Amino acid sequence: MSIKFTAIPTEIADGWRNGGTDAHGQKPEHRISDGGAPCRHCLKNIPEGKGVLLGAYKPFQSIGAFAEIGPIFICEDDCQRFESENGKLPPVIAEREQFLIRGYSADEKIDYRTGQIVKVNELPAHAEQIFALQEVAFIHIRSAAYSCFTARIDRTD
Structure with missing residues (x-):
């Protein structure tokens, strides 16, 4: 099985940059990076x-108890959306120590067998183990410290 890392849609990033609103209907907050955003x-x-730009993001299509909304950063200037190559870790993930990962069903419900904090070098192997559960449709990678959405992991085959 192969996996790919999926960044937020370009439509969301462009919308924020062009004066659109976040998941709470507010304009994203402008900040200056300290190099770690x-x-x-x-x-x-x-x-x-x-x-x-700092705003509230909802990485779900549905509404309900599991459809969390949380803070994320995006480049204020245009940037190229990350495209996964053969399961290669995105830079922002590779440069950190650990993440919280959780599997979700196709109807966007958490699979409680899947939540765990993993070391970055072990992330692909844990993702494959989670995807061995037939009910899991996708995985979220979240900050281990703050639980902010970082990226999504999808199957490629």
């Missing part, structure tokens, strides 16, 4: 001194 679109750290 992880863009959820290009999946790279936003360089120190560059503009950052």
